[in-house]
Amino acid sequence: MENIQVDALVVGGGIAGMQAALDLADQGCQVALVEKEPSIGGKMIALSKVFPTLDCCSCITTPKMSAVAHHENIQLYTYCEVQSLAQNGTGYISKVLQKPRYVIEDACTGCRQCEYECPITVPNAFDSNLGGIRAIRVPFSTAVPQIAVLDMETCLFCGICEKACPADAIDYSQTAEEFEIEAAAVLLSTGFEITPPDAKKEYGAGELHNVIDGLIMERLLAPTGPYGRILRPGDGKEPESIAYVQCAGSRDETLGVEYCSRVCCMYAIKQAMLISGSLPLADITIYYMDIRAFGKGYEQFFQNAKAMGVEFIKAKVASIKQDENQNPVLRVELMEEGSRVEERTHDMVVLSVGLLPAYNPQAVYGVPVEDDGFVDIPAPNASPCNTNRPGIFVTGTAAGPMDIVDSIVMAGAAAAEAVAYIHEQEPAGSVPVPAYAD
Amino acid sequence: MSDAKQRAALLKRLREENAETVKRTQALLKEQKKVQQLICQNIREKSKTVPEIAAAVDMPTHEVLWYLTAFKKYDIVVEDGMCGDYILYKRAEEK
Structure with a gap:
């Protein structure tokens, strides 16, 4: 099983997770960002404009998505889910499941030829099911990464997408694969549902x-x-x-x-x-x-x-x-x-x-939730990003209802807490200190 | 065995292994093709609104709008101005 070693594991690629990953990476930490959907961007990429400035949401979110994908200190794992987490010294080791896209990631160019040729139309979740999208598709126009994903539950195995693909990227035989991520700190940014x-x-x-x-x-x-x-x-x-x-x-x-x-x-x-x-x-x-x-x-x-x-x-x-x-x-x-x-x-x-919590982290992360279902924060005034487990932090709407501004602020705070924790655990000099620290 | 033959054999095996999914999806495809033909025939000559199309093809208006939205995404139909509070849709030029 492949084993990846990083300083921090960020779970969830919405605005809070992306911001936390970028803040950690900019401070010299190696980061793995795991997102369960085929694209990062979370709820925010589907919104129209933000209040109170009425700035375009896509114009704020898309550059961050791109920055996450291209940052030299961030490894992005989309369409993946953390299955388990175990203590590993002062850090954690997690088992992550890579779900099959039935598309070879390195080969797909995101040209959408497969999508145009696919005969089956299914409800388009990105558009709140108001319209249809094809069974094989790039999730939305600004998705990161621009890689198609095939919904096997509505596939005819007709081979049309395979014939249409100019990059030979369709692979019907793909299966789910597990890999491990070792990290000194974990940030939960699992977001909300309605x-x-x-x-x-x-x-x-x-x-x-x-x-x-x-x-x-x-x-x-x-x-x-x-x-x-x-x-x-x-x-x-x-x-x-x-x-x-x-x-x-x-x-x-x-x-x-x-x-x-x-x-x-x-x-x-x-x-x-x-x-x-x-x-x-x-x-x-x-x-x-x-x-x-x-x-x-x-x-x-x-x-x-x-x-x-x-x-x-x-x-x-x-x-x-x-x-x-x-x-x-x-x-x-x-x-x-x-x-x-x-x-x-x-x-x-x-x-x-x-707004309701999207995920209960108790079973996998051993992090309890409060009566309202959001992650329990034992000292909300003194340490608003700290969970009950050392080295596991929470940010964004996983912690409770909040707006985009507060999510971004909390992401920065969680990243700062995580960096401090990582530095405490590592021998001096093993984690790079950002250039501006001098 | 050639690449093409290997691929055909793999697809055949997958269809057998996923017989339930294939059966369900074939029924869905049949329905979708029927609806597409009905709607597109209806707006090939003359642009129509959602309620007009729904009345002509005997379908609920929300379902007609759902299909039109999907067709528009893949350039099967296009908008053709408005009639009162409703958008007119017509069949896109066929290639």
Whole structure:
């Protein structure tokens, strides 16, 4: 079994993992970055713009993805999963499973000839399944690495992709392979998932096509999105009236999600502003319990949205049904009108769903989680990146809901903690000291 | 055995080993080809909106939009302006 020795193992290639890997590598550490998907980039690469600056997400994420792939101190392992982790002196040794792409990585040029010729279309997860993609494909246009992956669960073994490939890169006989990574420190950046669409029965349980979640709206707003514009997934209509329902999956005891997800207010406001730009005639209403605009520049961002004509209504949304034209009909308790109940019809509804932990590291890493499912941090004020195990650190939304700014800041902090730990364990002089340290 | 024969033998073996997957995927392909033919025939001469296509091919509007989105990604259909609140789709020029 191949054995790779590095200073730090970073698990998860979203924005937090990439930033942590880059910060470690820039300080002279050898880093292995393991990502379970065929491409790094995480959730952020699928988003449209960031708040409160409205910078393009792709323009921030893509250079970082490229920097990770080309950094001389980073070894990138995509489509891999850590199977086990064992103590190895003061460090750790992990077994990693490389899942088969059925494509020879060194040969594939990412030309997508196989994708164009493949006859089978499957739901495109990158576009929140709003459109289709071929069974063999490069995951998305800015994927890193640009290597195709074949979904064997929807393969006919017809050989068309093999014939189409000009680089002879298709290999149907590939199997999963295990290898080991030895590292002095481990950083967990396993990210988040969102409330499942069927969680709220009273909001249609995912059955209403024109009731979508915030991540789907991100794809509709992104220039590379499935429709190339904002349309209702139910029938392709350009919506004239869009409503946001806040706290649709957070601060909700019935779902077991009692915490605030911290990003929903701001992404709803951001999306409302972007929709105002794309559809200037559309009415946008945000039904909220209270607006939490706590970060730098966030309150001004909220005020700007109000000034742009986005309507904020303090209300509780009891239920969502749909009329005969697929329009969502909201039953709303208007808090500032004596709790009067009213039915309001919109063309489309966006649920500001909550953030849930994506992964429980207890079984593999021996790192416990808290009651909310996020990684337990024993001393959150003094050492916010340290888990209960020396040398294992946590960063980004694996630690709890946070926005992109906080994820990047925490990634830098986790990298600094990890570098200090690595230096403590190694004999003096064995880990290169960055040039600027002098 | 030549390379081509070896490849053919490997594919045959894989099809036998994954008979369930192949059967399921063949049914999916058959369905997808039927829908593609139906939709493309419908918009070969005249551009149509999603509700118009859905009514013509007797499919739910969300499914028609899903297929059109996939077809557009692979240049099988193209947009052709708007009609009211809806985009018009037409068959792309066939090569």
